[in-house]
Amino acid sequence: MTTDEKNAKKASIREKMLEHQSEARVVRKIVLIISILLLLFIVFIGGGGYLYIQSALKPVDSKSKSQKMVEIPIGSSVTGIAQTLEKNGVIKNAKVFKYYVKLKNEGGFMAGEYQLSPSMDVPEIVSRLKTGKVLAKASFKIAIPEGKQLKEIAAIMAEATKQNEEDVFNKLNDKEFIKELMAKYPDVLSDEIMSGSIKYKLEGYLFPATYPFYKPNPSVEEMVFAMLDKTRTVLADYAEESNDKKLSVHQLLTMASLVEEEATGKADRKKIASVFYNRMKKGMPLQTDPTVLYAQGKHKEKVLYKDLEVSSPYNTYQHTGLPPGPIANAGKVSIEAALEPEETDYYYFLATAEGEVIFTKTLEEHNKEKAKHISNKK
Structure with missing residues (x-):
């Protein structure tokens, strides 16, 4: 080249x-x-979206002096409430309201007739719905105490509304009604309640609280909706902890019901829960008397040895682990004890006549305390 x-x-x-x-x-x-x-x-899109959301959270008309009567029916979902508020012109956008409620983890909205104004912003409306600042006074209230069983709750509902007690109890156990409730409350009522060994499907699920009703003679359905709404709201506060501990709603309420039924006014419920969990880890039967009485369908002050022979999946003297389901409703304190038991090495406890609860580590210690404080209990 x-x-x-x-x-x-x-x-x-x-x-x-x-x-x-x-x-x-x-x-x-x-x-x-x-x-x-x-x-x-x-x-541009993000900023526009942010401005849109901020605008939707502001009052529909900040200068408005008008008041609108808005009825929130018993059992309303957040979506239903949002749509009702938008329809009545007190919020701008139902979807934004719903997402705001979820983002802020708000809940516990109370049914009733509210006097709301287009001049209110979303946080103010949410606050009013939570605190139950309604225009109308409750026609009457139903108080469901802690530790009540489904039959007792049915009696309270029947008396308050002057309905037939048997009809109310039958409705609470109606198969089609139960299916309807499971569809309406899938996050509360799971397939676990459909087990053949479950005595009553709604046992333990009707939360203990005082329920106001704003219309005379609410139906059984309306009362149950209010109670399950409350159960859902309460359990939502413990959802993350339940998931961490791998406890289903059914398991949580079952354990909480045992704590509730065993606890006295002076009892340390977290220690009682620790005894149950310790026994379960060792494969020991829980041996808790309230499950025996529940199996028999009785209320007794003393459990005799012959009572322990009842053949039932609820009999925790004969079967290990939790019973098939809750044996009563449980309050927040018992639910929290079931989620956060104290760390102990106790395997036994007994309640004295004075209401004190004595915890022991061994059967020998337990029997000594039993001889001191309990005479012919069984």
């Missing part, structure tokens, strides 16, 4: 390299422009 040919080849290579560099610069410019445009688009 001659010198001229070599120079020509070098010039060609140099020219191609310059072309590639020029193309690369163009490509980089295009990428930069596209990136800037995308960034501007994201900022």
Whole structure:
């Protein structure tokens, strides 16, 4: 190859390299422009979305002096409440209201007739719905105490509404009604309640509280909706902890019901829960008297040895682990004890006549305390 040919080849290579560099610069410019445009688009959309949400949370009309009567029916979902508020013109956007409630983890909305104004913002409306600041006074209230069983709750409901007790109890156990409730409250009522060994499907699920009703003679359905709404609200506060401990709602309420039934006013419920969990870890039967009485369908002050022979999956003297389901309703203190038992090495406890609860580590210690404080209990 001659010198001229070599120079020509070098010039060609140099020219191609310059072309590639020029193309690369163009490509980089295009990428930069596209990136800037995308960034501007994201900022525009994000900013627009943020402003839209902020606007939706503000009053429909901050200068309005009008008041609107808005009825929140018993058993209303957040979606239903949001739609009702938008329909009545007191919020701008039902979806934004719903997402705000979920983001803020709000809940516990109370049924009733509310006097609301378009001049209220969403946080103010949420606060009013939670505190139950209604225009109308409750027609009457139903108080469901802690530690009550389904039969007792049915009696309370029947007396308060002047209905037949047997009819109320039958409704609480109606298969079609139970299916309807499971569809309405899937996060509370799972397939676990459908086990054939469960005595009453709703046992332990009707939360102990005082329930106001704003219309005379509410139906059984309306009363149950109010109670399950409360159960859902309460359990939502413990959902994360329940998941961490791998406890289903059914298991949680079952354990809480045992604590509730065993506890006295002076009892340390977290220690009682610790005894149950310790025994379960060792494969020991729980041997808790209230499950025997529940199996028999009786209320007795003393459990006799012959009572322990009752054949039932609820008899925790004969079967290890938790019973098939709750044996009563449980309050927050017992639910928290079931979730956060104290760390102990106790395996036994007994309640004295004075209501004190004595915890022991061994059967020998337990029997000594039993001899001191309990005479002929069984």
